[in-house]
Amino acid sequence: MDLFVAAFGFGLVSMSVIAIAAVGFTMQFGITNMINLAYGEVMISSAYVAYYLNRAGFTIWFGMVAGALFGAVFSFLLNRILYAPFLRKGTSHLGMVIVSLAVSLMIANLLLPIVGYFPVSYQEDPGRLIRWGSIALTRDQFIIIGIAVVLMLAIHALLTYTRLGKAMRATAANPTLARNCGIPTQRVIDAVWLITGALCGLAGVVAALDSDSFAIANGATFLITVLAAAVLGGAGQPYGAMIGAVLIGMITELSAAAWSPQYKEVVAFGILVLVMVLRPQGLLAKRGALAAAG
Amino acid sequence: MNTYYAVNLLVYAGVDIIACLALNLQFGVSGIVNFSFIVFQAVGAYAAAVLSMPPDTANGGFQHYIGGYELPFPIPWLGGAIAGGLLAIPVGFVVLRKLRSDYQAIALLVLSVIANAVITNADKFLGGAAGIALVPPPLSDRIDPNTESYQYLYVGITAVCVVIALVVANRIVNSPYGRSLRAMRERELAATAIGKNPVQLKMTIFIVGGLIAGLSGGILVGFIQVWAPSVWLYPETIILFAAIIVGGRGNNIGAILGALLVPVGFEEITRFLNNSPSIANLGPPGLIPALQWVAIGLLIIGFLWFRPEGVRPESRRVFEGAPVREDR
Numbered sequence: 001m002d003l004f005v006a007a008f009g010f011g012l013v014s015m016s017v018i019a020i021a022a023v024g025f026t027m028q029f030g031i032t033n034m035i036n037l038a039y040g041e042v043m044i045s046s047a048y049v050a051y052y053l054n055r056a057g058f059t060i061w062f063g064m065v066a067g068a069l070f071g072a073v074f075s076f077l078l079n080r081i082l083y084a085p086f087l088r089k090g091t092s093h094l095g096m097v098i099v100s101l102a103v104s105l106m107i108a109n110l111l112l113p114i115v116g117y118f119p120v121s122y123q124e125d126p127g128r129l130i131r132w133g134s135i136a137l138t139r140d141q142f143i144i145i146g147i148a149v150v151l152m153l154a155i156h157a158l159l160t161y162t163r164l165g166k167a168m169r170a171t172a173a174n175p176t177l178a179r180n181c182g183i184p185t186q187r188v189i190d191a192v193w194l195i196t197g198a199l200c201g202l203a204g205v206v207a208a209l210d211s212d213s214f215a216i217a218n219g220a221t222f223l224i225t226v227l228a229a230a231v232l233g234g235a236g237q238p239y240g241a242m243i244g245a246v247l248i249g250m251i252t253e254l255s256a257a258a259w260s261p262q263y264k265e266v267v268a269f270g271i272l273v274l275v276m277v278l279r280p281q282g283l284l285a286k287r288g289a290l291a292a293a294g
Numbered sequence: 295m296n297t298y299y300a301v302n303l304l305v306y307a308g309v310d311i312i313a314c315l316a317l318n319l320q321f322g323v324s325g326i327v328n329f330s331f332i333v334f335q336a337v338g339a340y341a342a343a344v345l346s347m348p349p350d351t352a353n354g355g356f357q358h359y360i361g362g363y364e365l366p367f368p369i370p371w372l373g374g375a376i377a378g379g380l381l382a383i384p385v386g387f388v389v390l391r392k393l394r395s396d397y398q399a400i401a402l403l404v405l406s407v408i409a410n411a412v413i414t415n416a417d418k419f420l421g422g423a424a425g426i427a428l429v430p431p432p433l434s435d436r437i438d439p440n441t442e443s444y445q446y447l448y449v450g451i452t453a454v455c456v457v458i459a460l461v462v463a464n465r466i467v468n469s470p471y472g473r474s475l476r477a478m479r480e481r482e483l484a485a486t487a488i489g490k491n492p493v494q495l496k497m498t499i500f501i502v503g504g505l506i507a508g509l510s511g512g513i514l515v516g517f518i519q520v521w522a523p524s525v526w527l528y529p530e531t532i533i534l535f536a537a538i539i540v541g542g543r544g545n546n547i548g549a550i551l552g553a554l555l556v557p558v559g560f561e562e563i564t565r566f567l568n569n570s571p572s573i574a575n576l577g578p579p580g581l582i583p584a585l586q587w588v589a590i591g592l593l594i595i596g597f598l599w600f601r602p603e604g605v606r607p608e609s610r611r612v613f614e615g616a617p618v619r620e621d622r
Contacts, residue, residue: 035396037403082595091598093396094327098535099595101329101403105529106591109584116578220528224404231397262415269408273388276401280393 002134007257008250009135015249016148017207021222022229022241023155024199028075030236031172031192033093034083037100040223041107042078042197043204046071047214048115050205051122060124064147064205071201072194078103079193104219112216119213144206151199152242159238164191172236221265225252228268232275234282243283247271301445303558308452309514310537310553315463316506317534318549322542322608323467324499325479327399329531330385330406331507336413336526337381338374338508339515340420343429345370346516358418359426367432371455371512378508379501386500391493406528414523425522432516452513459506463546466502475499476544476611529587533557536594542604551606556593560586 025039049070050063058066086099127139159165167188170178179185207222208214229248233240248268255267275282313335320326344361352362365373389401414423421427431439432451438444466472477485478492486492515521533556541552564586597604 035400037400086599089599091602094325094399095598095602097327097396097399098539099598101532102591102594105532106588109587109591112584113578113581117580220407224407227400227404231400235397263412266408266412269404272401272404276393276397277388280397 003257004254005134006136007253009132009137010256011250011253013137013141013144013210013249014253015246016145017203017210018225018229018249019148019242019245020151020199020206021203021226022233022245023152023238024196024203025226026230026233026236026241027155027168027192027199027238028196029230030238031168032079032083032189034079034087035093035097035100036075036078036083037097037223038078038104038107039200039226040219040221041104041111042071042074042200043207043222044214044216044219045074045107045111046201046204047208047218048111049201050208051120054122054124060122060205060209063122064202067205068198068202071199071204072197075197075200076190076193079189084189104223108216108219115216117215119215121213122209124209140209144210147202147206151202155238158195164188168192224265225268228272231272231282234284237282237284240282240284297442297445301449303562304449305452305513305517306561307554307558308449308456309510309517310534310557311456311550312459312506312510312513313534314537314541314549314553314557315459315546316503316510318538318543318546319463319466319499319506320503321535322538322544322549323472323479324475324496325395326390326496326500327395327402328500328503329399329403329528330409331503331534332526332528332531333406333409334378334381334504334507335511335514336409336521338378338511339521339526340426340511341377341508342370342374342512343426343515343521344420345373346430346432347426347428353428357421357424357426357428359421360419366435370432371509371516374512374515375505375509378511379505381508382501382504383497386497390496390500403528406531410523410527421522423523425520425524427520429515429519429521431519448517452517455509455513459509460546460550462502462506463549466499467544467546471495471498473611479544529590532594533560533590536590536597538604539594539597539602540604542606542608544608545606548604548606548608552604555605556590560590 021039021043025036028034028036028039046067050060050067053063053066054060082099082103083096086096091099124140126141129136129138130142157165159169167178167183167185168191170181170183171185171188171192175185178188204222208218211218225248229244230241231244232247233242233244248271251271252264252267256264259267313331316334317328317331320328320331344359345363345365346367347359347362348364349362350357350359385402385405389398389405393401413420416422417424431444431448433444433447437447466475474485474490474495477488478490478495482492485495537552537556538549539552540556541550542548564582568582
């Protein structure tokens with residue numbers, strides 16, 4: 001039983017990591033209508049940015065800020081240089097999915113000669129172990145949970161109380177109508193790529209910090225977990241992604257305790273399949289996966 | 295150019311052409327973005343391997359796999375094709391039934407990554423990460439596979455399979471069924487409105503594509519005699535997508551052209567580059583293979599931007615008796 005209580009603790013950390021990543025992904029999709037399959041590779045690129053800064057002597061907390069900035073600028077440029085021109089050209093949704101997968105392949109392989117195949121890890125003292133019953137988490141893991149909670153509250157505040165957040169929701173609901181109401185949708189979309197890119201970069205560093213070591217191949221596993229959480233919650237729904245992250249994070253950690261940590265992604269995939277069969281629109285969305293793709 | 299090189303090239307070309315014809319039926323003709331296409335080829339290869347191999351206690355039991363039936367030649371290849379078709383049924387049932395098309399694409403991509411991870415970790419099932427080796431080449435009990443005539447025979451059998459796949463693909467593309475598929479690809483709602491059942495159309499072509507993909511896997515594994523998770527990672531599907539996009543979506547000639555240009559032509563150029571030491575030793579290790587993948591990505595993006603219809607565009611089909619000529 002203690003094993004499961006301990007796994008519950010790890011589940012709290014996992015869900016925090018996934019929540020940061022999945023909310024970024026789902027906002028990108030919900031507002032810009034773009035399934036960005038390069039998301040996992042942007043995450044891993046940011047993790048490596050933090051790694052090199054860390055190796056140069058900076059703390060990992062500085063690395064997180066740098067990773068977030070890198071992710072924001074990278075995603076923004078990716079959209080401006082590649083995705084937006086393709087969308088303006090009238091490329092179909094499926095065409096965009098193929099473009100983003102090609103981008104993902106290119107990022108991974110441009111990164112590979114630089115960083116190599118071998119797994120690396122941050123030089124970071126995880127701090128002393130804080131015990132609470134059978135749950136034992138390090139100081140760093142508590143900080144990760146704290147960052148996630150603060151970010152989720154910030155996203156909620158952004159979407160609910162600010163003009164930018166309301167403009168984002170309007171753009172997501174109906175871009176043409178939003179533009180006609182005087183909302184500068186182009187600038188809103190730029191802001192979305194910056195914000196979600198920052199979440200993506202930060203999530204990459206946090207995920208790398210949470211796992212003992214990481215390698216280039218983790219880009220694909222990050223993407224799968226993020227997709228599972230986003231689809232489970234209802235793609236395009238930030239609150240859905242939070243719920244999805246909570247469920248995926250907890251279930252994968254508990255299954256790792258009960259079964260084998262090798263199969264974490266398989267469990268995430270199993271949940272994804274179940275959702276797609278039983279409730280393709282996700283937990284929160286009304287239309288989601290059922291609507292025709294334009 | 296020696297015989298071995300020529301035979302190698304021809305068999306790979308045949309396998310790639312068959313695979314591209316199958317993917318073209320799904321992606322080019324029907325608009326199903328099957329990102330897990332390579333899984334169907336892999337299933338065919340594994341099935342053909344275990345059907346033709348002795349039980350895993352043979353050869354000192356150094357590898358573990360299920361099955362091992364030592365069946366004579368055509369059966370393993372047919373088994374490979376059937377395995378590909380059978381796999382398409384549950385996958386299609388989950389993915390094609392009511393999901394929207396971009397969700398289908400990501401679900402299939404995730405399936406491809408996960409299937410590879412599962413087979414890699416399950417080392418008792420199909421050899422795990424090490425894979426399966428010493429797959430007996432077809433007819434090896436009658437003809438010595440190390441002779442030159444056997445090599446030509448293999449090319450011949452592959453060519454027959456290419457012709458069969460092409461005939462099947464042509465029949466489908468030019469049939470009323472193919473017309474329904476194209477109608478569904480262009481506008482699913484309109485096709486539904488005139489009484490076509492898109493789920494049924496997609497399921498059928500998914501299974502047909504799976505059968506042909508399975509056959510291509512059987513041919514390949516008989517030739518290279520090994521099969522492992524590292525040869526069917528998900529980027530392999532992207533190469534085939536690049537082939538279809540470059541060659542021209544929706545027509546079989548385009549698919550063949552793409553197969554010859556991208557997987558065959560490209561691999562040969564990089565093999566040539568890797569063989570010259572001054573280029574192969576350039577930069578950090580693995581630079582050239584990595585740049586090869588980058589080039590595949592650039593090829594896809596470049597073609598989608600500058601020439602989305604491909605080298606040989608699909609011909610525009612116009613109904614002769616139409617009261618109004620549509621000139622666009």
